[in-house]
Amino acid sequence: MMVKPGISFSSGLGKLVLLSFCIGCSVNPHRDSEKQKPDILLIVYDTVRADRAGCYGHPEPVTSLLDRMSRMGAMFSTAVAPAPWTLPSHASMLTGVYPHRHGARFVPPGLGLDMVGHSIGLADPAIATFPLLLKSAQYFSICVGGAPALNPILGITRDFDIVDVYGSNRSAETINHNLFEYLESVAPGKPVCVLVNYFDAHGPYVRMDLEGSPWLRDLDGPRFTNFYRKMPDGRMLVEQIGAGDFIPSTGMLHYARALYDSEIAYVDRQCENLLLFWARHRDLDHTLLILTADHGELFGENGLVDHARTLDDEVLKVPLIVRMPGRVPARIIQYPVSLVDLFATVTHFAGVQNSPDTDSESLARFWRSNPVRSSLAASEVYRDARWVELTSPAFDRDQRALYLDEFKIVWDHRKSPGIRQSPILNFESSDSREHVLSRAGEWDRAHPTVLPVSAELHPAIHEELKALGYVPGESME
Ligand SMILES: [Zn+2]
Numbered sequence: 001m002m003v004k005p006g007i008s009f010s011s012g013l014g015k016l017v018l019l020s021f022c023i024g025c026s027v028n029p030h031r032d033s034e035k036q037k038p039d040i041l042l043i044v045y046d047t048v049r050a051d052r053a054g055c056y057g058h059p060e061p062v063t064s065l066l067d068r069m070s071r072m073g074a075m076f077s078t079a080v081a082p083a084p085w086t087l088p089s090h091a092s093m094l095t096g097v098y099p100h101r102h103g104a105r106f107v108p109p110g111l112g113l114d115m116v117g118h119s120i121g122l123a124d125p126a127i128a129t130f131p132l133l134l135k136s137a138q139y140f141s142i143c144v145g146g147a148p149a150l151n152p153i154l155g156i157t158r159d160f161d162i163v164d165v166y167g168s169n170r171s172a173e174t175i176n177h178n179l180f181e182y183l184e185s186v187a188p189g190k191p192v193c194v195l196v197n198y199f200d201a202h203g204p205y206v207r208m209d210l211e212g213s214p215w216l217r218d219l220d221g222p223r224f225t226n227f228y229r230k231m232p233d234g235r236m237l238v239e240q241i242g243a244g245d246f247i248p249s250t251g252m253l254h255y256a257r258a259l260y261d262s263e264i265a266y267v268d269r270q271c272e273n274l275l276l277f278w279a280r281h282r283d284l285d286h287t288l289l290i291l292t293a294d295h296g297e298l299f300g301e302n303g304l305v306d307h308a309r310t311l312d313d314e315v316l317k318v319p320l321i322v323r324m325p326g327r328v329p330a331r332i333i334q335y336p337v338s339l340v341d342l343f344a345t346v347t348h349f350a351g352v353q354n355s356p357d358t359d360s361e362s363l364a365r366f367w368r369s370n371p372v373r374s375s376l377a378a379s380e381v382y383r384d385a386r387w388v389e390l391t392s393p394a395f396d397r398d399q400r401a402l403y404l405d406e407f408k409i410v411w412d413h414r415k416s417p418g419i420r421q422s423p424i425l426n427f428e429s430s431d432s433r434e435h436v437l438s439r440a441g442e443w444d445r446a447h448p449t450v451l452p453v454s455a456e457l458h459p460a461i462h463e464e465l466k467a468l469g470y471v472p473g474e475s476m477e
Pocket of ligand 1: 087
């Protein structure tokens with residue numbers, strides 16, 4: 001096996017950067033760290049692919065905060081989203097199981113749920129989320145963000161004490177403003193568990209106040225980068241591109257990437273504001289801080305823009321940085337890891353028993369005394385009937401990707417069980433090829449797709465949606 005060992009930064013460098021950053025200077029005088037549970041702060045930069053962060057190789061200075069934080073904690077260089085879009089990816093973070101098990105991935109026919117991208121939520125209301133488990137440890141939990149998929153009627157955020165997620169146009173500043181008020185109302189000494197979802201980098205990229213940013217300088221591309229805009233034939237531009245009926249120009253894509261970078265830089269600055277607030281009002285050094293994204297974005301790769309339809313690296317590889325001084329050593333970890341592991345990581349640091357039947361394992365395995373020898377991360381995408389109808393039969397498929405140590409395997413699950421294509425495999429010998437394919441097959445057989453693609457809504461969710469008037473043909477009660 002050719003996996004390289006992690007590269008460690010010295011703790012001294014971390015301290016130096018930390019002080020210059022002015023975060024971490026405050027220590028809560030009331031904290032008895034030996035007894036008090038750490039706070040949990042999970043921050044999701046929605047739609048931010050890893051390679052737009054400087055610490056993951058982007059040459060532009062877009063993510064100043066992420067870059068500094070990457071030197072103060074564990075940075076995972078191959079962090080993989082469990083799904084290429086918002087709802088199933090967040091659901092996996094919160095439940096610790098892959099999309100084929102939690103079910104927040106469906107496109108039920110006839111359910112006009114435009115507000116959430118024609119999807120439904122957790123298929124089984126009995127699936128545990130980490131805010132639910134943390135209640136037993138007296139945590140107060142808050143979810144605040146801009147992604148409509150986090151609406152509690154879809155189930156994934158139902159167990160937070162406060163959920164404030166409406167409005168995809170809500171800015172990160174507004175999210176911070178609301179969160180600061182909630183945090184100030186928390187009783188002293190009570191541990192908190194917070195999920196923040198910053199939605200600005202999700203398309204359309206329309207932050208006009210950033211027109212003067214350095215990434216837009218000297219660009220003269222077409223001034224429309226809203227890939228969701230309606231075109232004369234009634235389809236959205238993203239659908240025309242998916243069908244191959246519109247080929248975005250190099251200039252358009254260049255301009256879209258520049259606006260995207262501006263949105264990411266804005267989110268990164270607002271995240272820094274949140275951490276500065278946290279350092280003043282909580283105890284940042286006694287907080288499990290997780291910085292990540294739910295999926296990435298395409299800008300012409302594979303002939304597509306946007307996300308949600310493929311398992312390309314650009315939509316699956318996301319930033320992942322975990323920081324907690326004294327408990328998380330500063331290092332770079334190259335093994336692939338999945339965001340499903342955030343569930344067990346959070347419960348582990350909170351001192352709460354993990355659910356026995358999850359796909360999740362604490363990331364702390366990478367800094368325990370027993371060295372990790374192998375690691376696996378999976379991702380799944382399922383057929384979207386409406387997308388197939390509007391674009392191409394080529395998308396009529398269910399696919400899985402498996403990142404297994406240094407290998408990636410992609411296969412189509414509906415058309416031919418087992419391995420169908422392996423586009424980036426680079427085996428050194430036939431023996432390793434056989435070994436990797438064997439392990440991938442084992443994982444596939446151990447994780448059957450138990451929920452049918454056209455699953456019925458769970459009766460409890462159906463009743464909630466019906467009461468809200470979202471079920472066609474059934475009047476509000
Ligand atoms: Zn998203």
